[in-house]
Amino acid sequence: MIPGDKSKASANPTKAFFVRMITRDITLEDCIFDLIDNSIDGAWELAGGRPMSLADDTDLSAYKISIEIKPDRFSIHDNCGGISLDDAANYAFTFGRKDDAETENFSIGVYGIGMKRAVFKIGSKIGIKSTFTDNGGLMSFRVPVDVNAWLAAGDGNWDFDIEGADNLAAPGVQIDVTDLNEAAAQSFESPRFIQDLRRAIARDYALHLHRGLTIEVEGKSINGWAIELRQGGEFSPMRASFEENIEGEKVYVEVLAGMEAIPPEDSDPDGDWDEDQNRSGWYVVCNGRIVLAADKTTLTGWGTESWPIWHPQYTGFMGLIIFSSRRADLLPLTTTKRSVDATSQLYRRYRPNMREPSKAWIAYTNARRQRERDEVVGQEQEAKSVPIYEVAAQPAVVLPQVATKKRVPEANVLYSVPKPRLLKLATAMGNIRMPYKEVGLQSFEYAYADLVGED
Ligand SMILES: Nc1ncnc2c1ncn2[C@@H]1O[C@H](COP(=O)(O)OP(=O)(O)OP(=O)(O)O)[C@@H](O)[C@H]1O
Ligand SMILES: [Mg+2]
Structure with missing residues (x-):
């Protein structure tokens, strides 16, 4: 008892x-x-x-x-x-x-x-x-x-x-x-x-x-940060709106993403502070307040579900996901308002909408490494910074299609022949002064066409 x-x-x-x-x-x-x-x-x-x-x-x-x-x-x-x-x-x-x-x-x-x-x-x-x-x-x-x-x-x-x-x-x-x-x-x-x-x-x-x-x-x-994305040329940021209904209450969601800054020349900048990289990443906004800024962690998807971890090569990307609801308790904010609740169903539902533009950017920055830098930057500079409020509605981020040239491994051929015979062949090809290299190449093409045919 x-x-x-x-x-x-x-x-x-x-x-x-x-x-x-x-x-x-x-x-x-x-x-x-x-x-x-x-x-x-x-x-x-x-x-x-x-x-x-x-x-x-x-x-x-x-x-x-x-x-x-x-x-x-x-x-x-x-x-x-x-x-x-x-x-x-x-x-x-x-x-x-x-x-x-x-x-x-x-x-x-x-x-x-x-x-x-x-x-x-x-x-x-x-x-x-x-x-x-x-x-x-x-x-x-x-x-x-x-x-x-x-x-x-x-x-x-x-x-x-x-x-x-x-x-x-x-x-x-x-x-x-x-x-x-x-x-x-x-x-x-x-x-x-x-x-x-x-x-x-x-x-x-x-x-x-x-x-x-x-x-x-x-x-x-305090002057507020003028949040901008680059638009123009072959670049269009995405801007899409959604509406959810949770417990009979509406939740409004907007997703914006695209190029915020021209990607860096050197993807491994050695400075400790890189303003562009610092600003890059995902932003989560709940009822107007940015609760997560420039995020490059698993919280916004990096390094999860076949999505690579953040790398300085991706600098220049910016995405915003903006939630608002009459009832703030339906939004994915933490009590400190300094992060998102990654377990929130609402937030998880929008992860694919965040993944798509991030992946498009990752693919773009991979492809641009194969191209002439001047050409790429010229194209990027055609896209001008516009305030996010003026970005046009667009269901997915649009980036230049960068065709990557497949590099074919090369073989070098080096051989010696008696000079009189080379000159005879050059003459037969129509030019006794033809460079030796050219004679070699033409004879290769001749033999290739005869024995192999079309590629
Ligand atoms: N500056 C203010 N102007 C008007 N009302 C205020 C102000 N500061 C506090 N309040 C009132 O006091 C309440 C309690 O504030 P408190 O910050 O403790 O909690 P909360 O804002 O309701 O929730 P949270 O813990 O998420 O901040 C607010 O809901 C609001 O009604
Ligand atoms: Mg409060």
């Missing part, structure tokens, strides 16, 4: 374990991206919440996200509508989305963890302030979190207090973090960290920046 007070094995998590665990496998940069994602979700919802296809022209130019990174302080501020008091009380600060939670349309957020994980990763004194419209007027609140006090208060109560606050200049959210964790403080001191962050923002939010969204870091706004 088990005594009543021992009939249950306690399994409640401790706060300390929880904080350590959720912040462990995500980079600081991806945490900052989680906060940007939340601002963008707010903006996208306000702007209409539509599928983010390339053809969609939602204007985000009214929205701005400002990030400040100092050695002792982090802040992010947006004008993207804010968190309502109801949402704050019931949902926004909950660890993990409840099953019945309303999801924002076409959001990047899925799991209900990003904001909490981000602030815990950055530091231990946190202030989250929100201003939102309520019955036509503005209302504000703030949620201060002192992580050490919260941990010390025991594991019985996980809630945070909500307090009154002054209004921000416009409906939006402002998050400030001080008492930075050691790793954050170290990174934030480094100009390199900030430079890398800017670069990553320019790339991974390229689709939002293209629609006019402003993201500034340290007061300087």
